[in-house]
Amino acid sequence: MVLSVNEARDKALDAAEQLFYARGIHAVGMDDVRARSGVSLKRLYGLYPGKDALVEAVLDRRDQRWRERLTAYVDKAGDPRARVLAVFDWLALWFAEPGFRGCAWINAFGEAGATSPAVAAQTRLHKQRFAAQIAEWSAAAGQPAEVAEQLFLLAEGAMVTAGIRATVAPAHAARAAAAALLRQD
Amino acid sequence: MVLSVNEARDKALDAAEQLFYARGIHAVGMDDVRARSGVSLKRLYGLYPGKDALVEAVLDRRDQRWRERLTAYVDKAGDPRARVLAVFDWLALWFAEPGFRGCAWINAFGEAGATSPAVAAQTRLHKQRFAAQIAEWSAAAGQPAEVAEQLFLLAEGAMVTAGIRATVAPAHAARAAAAALLRQD
DNA sequence: TAGCGTAGAGAACCGTGGTTCTCTCCGTCA
DNA sequence: TGACGGAGAGAACCACGGTTCTCTACGCTA
Structure with a gap:
């Protein structure tokens, strides 16, 4: 073959x-x-050329796929407010996947962020893109930038905690917090 | 000597x-x-006996010191609500320390959690203790358990993000979110 | 003072893992 | 059909790091 x-x-x-x-x-x-x-x-x-390059290629492809899966899910939701909350519903689906072990970038950063500038840069880029995506959806729902940042922190905390505890629950807790943080007016 | x-x-x-x-x-x-x-x-x-045991001893001692420093700071705050928010003020101080590179347990878990049951267990224990401490302060401020869990997720998200971005700002964003999540009545 | 035990410096040992090399096979093309 | 070139299997090479061992120095005690 x-x-x-x-x-x-x-x-x-x-x-x-x-x-x-x-x-x-x-x-x-x-x-x-x-x-x-x-x-x-x-x-x-x-x-x-070497293991480092393979690691970079893996993180790079995963970044594209991860964000595509997220946006594909969110795009199925209706009004802007529901789209923001759909982020956390998708997190719950992700956390429930067999073999879930937290965020690949957070894990990679903890392991190699201090010694590999490439891993550190890819982590920052991925997180910045995720934060920007949340900010976009959040703005579409009429939310100020401060709220978008808070939603991002909730999502990050949920990923880490779900990975450590090996449970889906943090996604639900974060969703409830997000719903409470969204301005009503 | x-x-x-x-x-x-x-x-x-x-x-x-x-x-x-x-x-x-x-x-x-x-x-x-x-x-x-x-x-x-x-x-x-x-x-x-070996490097593994040294790693365990390091994490164990750090757990005690980390929680002592947190509680010492929070204990200086006055009313129950201020004590809850003081957690995030302390995070800001921690993030601003030179050499801050995120949460040692989250980093260790990402690096060795999958291969070292000891590291995984210590991480779970540390995070469980931190969550329990927040729950205690939160309950003293008359907050339901759901809010305590949300505050915990905010703190975790802030730690991770501050580590990756090398900035204190996430502590302030998390504090604002926490203040908004606390029930008023 | 002579002997003993402990501690440090640093070499040695050994498995692991990144990377390269060799050998062989097989498909292709002149 | 025979030479060539790319590809796989797997050994080889080499550096690194966890762990142990050797040798020496020094302080204490009988």
Whole structure:
């Protein structure tokens, strides 16, 4: 079975993403990625110059997919206020997925943020995009910027807590708080 | 200079805590701990059976100190409502400390939570204690348990975000959200 | 003062993991 | 059909880090 470059890249990224997320970055060896993906070490190093580059590629693709899934869900909601709250409903769905282990960027930042500028930068970029998306939906619902920032903090707290406690409940608590914070007028 | 067992333990824990927090656990070698603490490798391994045990001891001592510092600050506040909000004022002070890099347990959990049951358990215990403390202060201010949980999520979100963005602002945003969430009647 | 035990410095040992290299196979093309 | 080139399997290489061991110095005690 001969894989095209794109097929090999996909398989490598799939395997690496699953392994890094489940075990943490440093706990996964390149040989683990090879074993799960079926892509030989030689080809892995042809696709990516090294483990660092693979980590970056994984985080980059995950960022796109994560935000696409979120926006696809929110776009199904009706009025602006419901769309803001839908963020937290989607968090509940995400937290309930088997193997959920918190936010991949928060985990990666805790592990490598201090030693890898690339990981730190990707984390900041991802979180900034998420915050900007919340701000956009929040503004559409007539909310001031301060509220958007508060909603973002609730979402972050829910992700972290759901990961540590391995439970969906924080999403519901955060949703209730969000509903209470939204200005009525 | 001959150090007593307790003196050597303190020096080892001080050095290990600073290094682990600043760089992450796996990025710090036992020889780094030896270099910073001045405690020889031989003695380090006499005090703690291995790196894992040292990590546990560091997190354990930090848990006690962290909660002591928080409660000491909150205890200076007056009425129950002010005491609840004082939690977020203290977070602002903490975030502003030089070298602040987020919550040590969240970072450790992201790095080793999946592979080290001890780290995972210590993280859960620490967060449970923090949540219980907030619940206690919150209840004293006449707030229902749901609000306490929401305040906890705000604090967690603020810690994570302050760590990633390297700014104090999340503490202020979380404080404003907390003030808005507290029931008035 | 001689011997003992402890402690430090630092080398040594050993497994792990990132990266590279070798060998072989197989499909392609002249 | 035979040479070539890319790809996989897996060994090899090499650095790093956790852990242990050796050697030496020094203080205490009989």
